[in-house]
Amino acid sequence: MTDTVGITALIPPELVYACRHSPIDVNNIVPTSSINPRSKLCAWTAVWRDEIMEGQLDIDSLVVVAGGDCHNALVDGQKVALSGIPTHYFFYPFDRDPDYMASQLEGLAGFLGGIKDKEMFSNISGLKEKGLALDQLRVDDRARASDVFSALISFGDMQGDPAAFEEVLDSIPRTDVEYSSRVALIGVPPIYPDFHEVAESFGLHVVYDELPYEFVRLCGKDLQGLAGSYRNYSFSGPVTGRIDIIRQELDRRRVDGVIHYTQFACHHTLEDEIFRAHLDYPVLTVQGDLPRPSSEQLKLRLEAFSEMMEVMP
Amino acid sequence: MITGLDVGSTTAKIIRLDSGKLTASKVVPSHRWKELLEYGNTRNTIATAEAIGTVETPGTIQTTGTTQTMRNAQTIVSTGYFRKTVPHTAAITEITAASLGVRYYIPDAQVIVDVGGQDTKVIDLRNNTFLINDKCSAGTGAFLELAAHYFDIPVESLGKLHTRAKRTARINNTCGVFAISEMISQLVGGYTMEEVICGIHQAFARRIAQMIPPVETVVLIGGTVLNTGIVESFESIHGSTVVLPPSPQTVNALGAALYGEKLRPGQ
Numbered sequence: 001m002t003d004t005v006g007i008t009a010l011i012p013p014e015l016v017y018a019c020r021h022s023p024i025d026v027n028n029i030v031p032t033s034s035i036n037p038r039s040k041l042c043a044w045t046a047v048w049r050d051e052i053m054e055g056q057l058d059i060d061s062l063v064v065v066a067g068g069d070c071h072n073a074l075v076d077g078q079k080v081a082l083s084g085i086p087t088h089y090f091f092y093p094f095d096r097d098p099d100y101m102a103s104q105l106e107g108l109a110g111f112l113g114g115i116k117d118k119e120m121f122s123n124i125s126g127l128k129e130k131g132l133a134l135d136q137l138r139v140d141d142r143a144r145a146s147d148v149f150s151a152l153i154s155f156g157d158m159q160g161d162p163a164a165f166e167e168v169l170d171s172i173p174r175t176d177v178e179y180s181s182r183v184a185l186i187g188v189p190p191i192y193p194d195f196h197e198v199a200e201s202f203g204l205h206v207v208y209d210e211l212p213y214e215f216v217r218l219c220g221k222d223l224q225g226l227a228g229s230y231r232n233y234s235f236s237g238p239v240t241g242r243i244d245i246i247r248q249e250l251d252r253r254r255v256d257g258v259i260h261y262t263q264f265a266c267h268h269t270l271e272d273e274i275f276r277a278h279l280d281y282p283v284l285t286v287q288g289d290l291p292r293p294s295s296e297q298l299k300l301r302l303e304a305f306s307e308m309m310e311v312m313p
Numbered sequence: 314m315i316t317g318l319d320v321g322s323t324t325a326k327i328i329r330l331d332s333g334k335l336t337a338s339k340v341v342p343s344h345r346w347k348e349l350l351e352y353g354n355t356r357n358t359i360a361t362a363e364a365i366g367t368v369e370t371p372g373t374i375q376t377t378g379t380t381q382t383m384r385n386a387q388t389i390v391s392t393g394y395f396r397k398t399v400p401h402t403a404a405i406t407e408i409t410a411a412s413l414g415v416r417y418y419i420p421d422a423q424v425i426v427d428v429g430g431q432d433t434k435v436i437d438l439r440n441n442t443f444l445i446n447d448k449c450s451a452g453t454g455a456f457l458e459l460a461a462h463y464f465d466i467p468v469e470s471l472g473k474l475h476t477r478a479k480r481t482a483r484i485n486n487t488c489g490v491f492a493i494s495e496m497i498s499q500l501v502g503g504y505t506m507e508e509v510i511c512g513i514h515q516a517f518a519r520r521i522a523q524m525i526p527p528v529e530t531v532v533l534i535g536g537t538v539l540n541t542g543i544v545e546s547f548e549s550i551h552g553s554t555v556v557l558p559p560s561p562q563t564v565n566a567l568g569a570a571l572y573g574e575k576l577r578p579g580q
Contacts, residue, residue: 282441304408
């Protein structure tokens with residue numbers, strides 16, 4: 001029987017499918033959620049917590065990425081566990097140790113009942129190649145960033161159905177894009193559901209979405225392959241590793257400026273000063289809290305950032 | 314003729330440039346911004362705000378949905394909170410306007426601090442980055458309005474009263490609401506109104522100083538910096554050399570007009 005497995009951050013979706021279960025990234029419902037969390041630090045975790053505990057998000061079990069990415073999820077995940085949902089805690093190795101990574105993946109496979117369909121590894125790997133090709137399309141100005149972002153962010157769970165998701169990928173329109181500046185979006189994804197559309201309205205072409213790129217960059221065709229790849233999940237290790245990847249992508253994608261999205265009460269916000277010091281590009285830092293359409297304050301910042309890159313020498 | 318129109322949260326400012334020469338400037342409360350469109354308009358090519366409607370592209374005006382070409386139409390570049398709702402040929406943000414306006418007077422300016430009525434912006438021209446504080450009143454003109462309202466005095470008198478203080482009442486809170494409670498406590502403790510105002514200016518300056526990157530010279534602009542108590546407090550707390558352009562309150566309107574010159578050179 002296929003269970004619906006909630007996941008709170010990136011874990012290999014191919015492993016969940018290989019265990020013949022269907023993953024659902026609980027974050028994907030947050031930007032359009034109307035829930036006002038009862039108690040919260042970060043709204044991302046608080047909203048999915050309440051969605052699950054109030055029965056508005058139907059899952060059979062939950063995998064909490066409790067180490068190496070989101071610290072608030074460790075507590076909010078335990079609240080879900082106490083409500084009776086079977087919950088597993090997954091930890092990335094900060095030191096990128098491949099053996100530790102493999103042991104965590106084995107533990108996850110055990111929680112999910114064991115690997116039953118090894119073909120899913122190569123099936124998902126093929127989908128990720130399509131994702132990388134789609135990502136390159138927007139780098140080459142042949143697809144809208146908002147369309148590409150919505151596709152890439154779905155690689156965390158393949159929308160629960162890899163075959164149907166492949167059709168979604170194939171339907172992304174190819175179109176020539178006009179813009180005034182090329183920008184990278186680093187940090188956790190914006191909690192504003194219309195962020196990319198708003199950026200586009202000010203002439204900003206987002207050619208790099210840091211976190212969704214990790215979703216397609218990492219893959220493997222067996223458990224050892226997954227361990228070797230996912231141990232390099234950039235958000236889970238030292239920030240210097242992230243900076244190396246970001247720099248490489250900023251150069252490859254020929255960006256004019258960087259937007260660092262920070263989430264209120266997220267520990268990643270503390271990294272802003274580091275990025276500003278180590279990235280030799282104009283940097284705009286924006287912050288969101290509750291899921292809402294983009295605020296006027298955010299629009300002013302995006303408009304001003306676009307103007308500064310275009311008008312100021 | 315090029316017009317720079319800056320309609321902010323508290324005041325509206327206009328600058329007119331004729332062949333690159335500044336011919337007029339004026340400041341009125343924001344709600345009276347329409348008066349500015351007639352001020353100094355010697356060519357009289359455009360009558361009133363109601364008649365002009367919204368100018369959408371250079372040389373064209375839009376009135377009630379009909380776009381028509383207007384010969385000799387003046388170029389209006391707007392900025393400020395109301396930039397998209399007042400008549401304009403082009404609208405630019407206050408950040409761009411401030412950058413252009415300040416560089417006109419101070420070509421080698423590095424960091425600009427624009428203290429507005431509702432927010433404060435720090436613009437680092439060295440790397441085209443900026444910060445905006447608009448989540449609380451601390452470090453904005455609204456904070457000083459609160460203090461002036463408590464003492465029932467005009468906000469314009471704060472700078473003069475500051476000079477009469479013999480000592481400074483320490484105000485730790487930069488939250489506008491809590492600062493009032495602290496002001497009352499200091500008055501109860503024997504400090505004079507002037508000394509409490511001095512403390513308020515220092516709390517204000519500390520809040521702004523936290524937003525500024527390391528730099529030797531800071532350019533202060535915005536109506537609030539006409540308050541000499543703020544400038545003096547900022548200089549002593551931040552430790553940088555402070556420079557004020559000749560008209561710190563209208564420099565964004567000037568920046569908007571200069572942007573208009575780029576659109577229509579020679580006007």
